[in-house]
Amino acid sequence: MGLKILEILQSYLGHMIKVFPQLIRGAGVTIQITSLSVFVGIIIGLFMGLGKLSKKAIFRIPSVMYVDFIRGTPLFVQILIVYFGIPGLVSQITQSSFRLEPLVAAVVVCGMNSGAYVAEIVRAGIKSIERGQMEAARSLGMNERQAMRYIILPQAFKRIVPPLGNEFVALLKDTSILATIGVSELTRHGQLYASVTYATFPTYMGVALVYLAMTLTISRFVAWTERRLGVSDRGD
Amino acid sequence: MIVVTDLHKKFGNLHVLKGITNRVKTQEVVCVIGPSGSGKSTFLRCLNLLEVPTSGEVIIDGKSVTDPQNDINKIREEVGMVFQRFNLFPHMTALENITLAPMKVRGLNKEEAETRAMELLKKVGLTDKANVYPDSLSGGQQQRVAIARALAMKPKIMLFDEPTSALDPEMVGEVLAVMKDLAREGMTMVVVTHEMGFAREVGDRVLFMDEGLIVEEGTPEEVFNSPKHERTKNFLSKIL
Ligand SMILES: Nc1ncnc2c1ncn2[C@@H]1O[C@H](COP(=O)(O)OP(=O)(O)O)[C@@H](O)[C@H]1O
Ligand SMILES: [Mg+2]
Numbered sequence: 001m002g003l004k005i006l007e008i009l010q011s012y013l014g015h016m017i018k019v020f021p022q023l024i025r026g027a028g029v030t031i032q033i034t035s036l037s038v039f040v041g042i043i044i045g046l047f048m049g050l051g052k053l054s055k056k057a058i059f060r061i062p063s064v065m066y067v068d069f070i071r072g073t074p075l076f077v078q079i080l081i082v083y084f085g086i087p088g089l090v091s092q093i094t095q096s097s098f099r100l101e102p103l104v105a106a107v108v109v110c111g112m113n114s115g116a117y118v119a120e121i122v123r124a125g126i127k128s129i130e131r132g133q134m135e136a137a138r139s140l141g142m143n144e145r146q147a148m149r150y151i152i153l154p155q156a157f158k159r160i161v162p163p164l165g166n167e168f169v170a171l172l173k174d175t176s177i178l179a180t181i182g183v184s185e186l187t188r189h190g191q192l193y194a195s196v197t198y199a200t201f202p203t204y205m206g207v208a209l210v211y212l213a214m215t216l217t218i219s220r221f222v223a224w225t226e227r228r229l230g231v232s233d234r235g236d
Numbered sequence: 237m238i239v240v241t242d243l244h245k246k247f248g249n250l251h252v253l254k255g256i257t258n259r260v261k262t263q264e265v266v267c268v269i270g271p272s273g274s275g276k277s278t279f280l281r282c283l284n285l286l287e288v289p290t291s292g293e294v295i296i297d298g299k300s301v302t303d304p305q306n307d308i309n310k311i312r313e314e315v316g317m318v319f320q321r322f323n324l325f326p327h328m329t330a331l332e333n334i335t336l337a338p339m340k341v342r343g344l345n346k347e348e349a350e351t352r353a354m355e356l357l358k359k360v361g362l363t364d365k366a367n368v369y370p371d372s373l374s375g376g377q378q379q380r381v382a383i384a385r386a387l388a389m390k391p392k393i394m395l396f397d398e399p400t401s402a403l404d405p406e407m408v409g410e411v412l413a414v415m416k417d418l419a420r421e422g423m424t425m426v427v428v429t430h431e432m433g434f435a436r437e438v439g440d441r442v443l444f445m446d447e448g449l450i451v452e453e454g455t456p457e458e459v460f461n462s463p464k465h466e467r468t469k470n471f472l473s474k475i476l
Contacts (some may be wrong), residue, residue, distance in 0.1 A: 135286050136323035136382075140337035140389055141313035150336060154327050 012202035019193045019203050023210050026189030031214070033106050033185060034172045040111025041171070042164070045118025052123045063119065070116030075109070076177055082109045083181045102183045106175070114171050121167060125160035126152060158229045165222025169215045176211070186210060237262045237393060237424050238283065243292035245278050245448075252278045254448035256292070260393075263422045267435040267456070270445035271471055276428045279445065280395050283426065284315045297392055313341060316386030320398040322378040324370040330357065330381045331366040334388045342389065349388070356384035360414050376407030380414055387418075394418065396427040430475055432460060444468045 051063030070078070083105040090098040100108075129152050137147035179188040190207035194200045238260040245253040252275045260266050268276050281287040283294055285301050285308050294301040301311055325333050334356060335349035344352070357363050360380035370378055379399055386394060396415065400408040412434050419425060419438040429435065435442055435456045442459040444452040444467075452459060452468045463469045 130323075132319060132321055132323035133325065136317075136319065136325070137337075138309075139284055139286065139312060139315070139317035140385070141309050141341040142337060143309050146340055150340065151325055155325075158327075 012199070012205075015193075015197060015199040015202040016206045019190070019199075019206055022189045022193055023186060023206055026184065026186035027210050027214065029183070030172065030175050030185040033103070033110060033175050033178070033183070034168065036107045037110035037114050037171060037175075038168050040107065041114030041118045041167075044112065044115025045120075045122050048115060048119035049122025049126070052119060053126060067116045067119050070113055071120070075113055075174055076180070078113060079105070079109050079177065079181060102178070102181050105181065106178045106183045106185075110171060110175060110178075113174075114167060117167050117170075118164065121160055121163045122156075124163075125156040128159055129155050161229060162222060162226045165218065165225070168222075169218050172214060172218065173211060237264070237297055238426070239293075239295040240283070241293045241295075243279070243282060243294065244290045245275070245282060245287060246290045252448050253282065253289070256448075256450055258443065258450060258453075260424060260426060262424055264440045265419045265423075265425045265427065265438050266441045266443060267439040268426065268428045268443045268445060269430060269435070269459075269471070270443075270451075274445045275448045276445050277397050280317075280397050280426060280428055283393075283395060284312050284317060286317075309341075313389055314392045316389060316391035316394045318379070318382050318386055318394065318396045318399045320402050322370070322375070322382045322402070324378055324382055324385070326370050329367050329369055330362065330373070330384075333370070333381060334385045337385070338388050352388055353384070356387055357381075359387075359417070360384050361410070374407060375403045376410045379403065379407075379411045383411075383414055383418075393424045393426070396425065396429065398428050398430075400429065400431060432456075432476065436460065444471065446471070 048063040048066055051059040052067065054060045054063075083100060083102065087098045087100050133151050133155065134147055137151040138144075142150070175183075175185055176187040178185055179191055182188065187207055190203045194203040197203070238258075240256055240258045243253050243256040244251070256279055268279065270276050278287055282289045283296070283301070285294075289302055292302070296311055297314060299306050299311055301308065324330075325336070328336065331350065331353050334353035335344075335346070338344045338349045338352060339346065354363065354366065357366055360383060362377060362380055362384070365373060365377060365381070370381070373381065383394075383399075399415070400411050403411065408431070412431060415425070415427070415434065416438050427434075427439075439456045441453060442456050443450050444459060444463075444465075446467050452463060452465045459468065460472065463472060
């Protein structure tokens with residue numbers, strides 16, 4: 001009995017070691033997709049976040065709709081729409097076949113998805129700055145842009161970075177769902193190995209551990225950045 | 237210098253200012269008193285359009301604040317404001333707080349702005365705090381930096397909204413002293429305050445506001461010593 005368990009453990013360890021290089025390759029793709037998506041997400045989020053705060057309805061209403069749609073629907077369904085739905089639609093309209101590269105679809109979906117969450121982070125960060133700051137700036141003759149640039153955004157930035165780090169971690173984990181459309185990221189590499197060897201337990205545990213290593217590293221880094229920013233943020 | 241005609245302000249259904257008419261002459265120091273919620277802050281904030289009046293007109297130095305044709309930022313450059321809660325910029329040192337607007341709005345270069353800022357810090361007695369962040373300053377010191385920040389724009393008018401009411405009692409004096417200096421130098425000032433000593437010493441005129449109207453006005457002696465209206469008497473008896 002004890003011998004049997006030892007045998008199993010030994011074979012599991014063997015699989016983990018064997019699958020490890022593939023997982024690392026997959027993790028590289030995961031990091032690439034996540035980084036690109038966060039970059040796209042930050043740009044979308046900055047505009048949508050400011051849009052949500054705009055007094056002008058033409059900026060505000062589209063931003064609100066965008067954020068509501070993305071946050072109110074599952075990422076998986078968004079992937080299905082972008083990877084299958086949109087090419088289908090385009091093919092029908094143009095009467096010719098149209099396909100999206102899985103990797104392109106991945107960055108589009110994850111970037112747009114993360115954009116909506118970043119928009120909320122940006123909006124909340126700006127809103128958290130006391131109203132008196134804007135008033136003091138305006139009373140000194142600064143226009144709205146100057147007040148935003150010199151007074152509001154620098155203060156909001158420090159409050160935006162930590163939740164942005166959490167968003168990065170959340171997105172990194174969410175990219176595992178991209179395995180379903182065949183993007184060769186971390187989870188997909190695990191799936192491929194497991195489907196050949198049937199060693200599901202050690203493979204997926206290995207996959208989990210690699211995710212864990214990445215998310216822990218990022219959150220430690222975020223905490224460190226937070227402390228660094230905290231040093232120059234003298235109260236409020 | 238300031239001409240206010242039939243100023244009304246509503247927040248939704250709440251009618252906060254119900255027709256304020258008054259003039260403030262150049263170099264005059266006007267103190268505004270009145271119970272909490274009577275519309276004193278709103279009145280002051282309408283003068284530099286931090287609140288947009290519902291109707292009526294405000295003319296500052298010949299330019300209508302309420303006329304959308306006029307550039308409100310230009311007018312605000314001439315009107316300094318000091319807030320109850322200081323509202324210093326926490327991510328900047330005292331010096332940076334003071335130099336920012338002269339550089340970005342008036343177009344001064346860094347040396348000019350810093351020279352002016354150091355003069356002002358000297359004036360408010362805080363030369364040694366130039367490179368300190370607001371959270372390391374006491375309330376009284378923060379408010380003096382805030383006054384210096386407003387003065388750095390070389391405004392023609394200064395508005396003060398209860399500048400000492402968020403301060404510990406032992407710090408009120410140092411802020412009032414700076415304001416008294418300013419009044420003596422001939423600054424035109426509108427000050428919402430309950431510091432009777434200050435009003436008597438440097439105030440030319442006192443306005444008593446209640447429920448969105450100026451109920452009574454006169455010299456500090458007239459208003460404090462022989463108030464005519466029941467509401468003024470009532471209010472004074474509560475705060476004295
Ligand atoms: N931005 C606002 N929105 C709604 N109501 C406001 C706003 N600002 C002030 N008020 C209301 O207007 C009234 C007068 O306020 P305020 O001018 O601050 O009075 P005071 O400074 O004399 O205490 C109060 O009832 C207050 O609640
Ligand atoms: Mg008030």
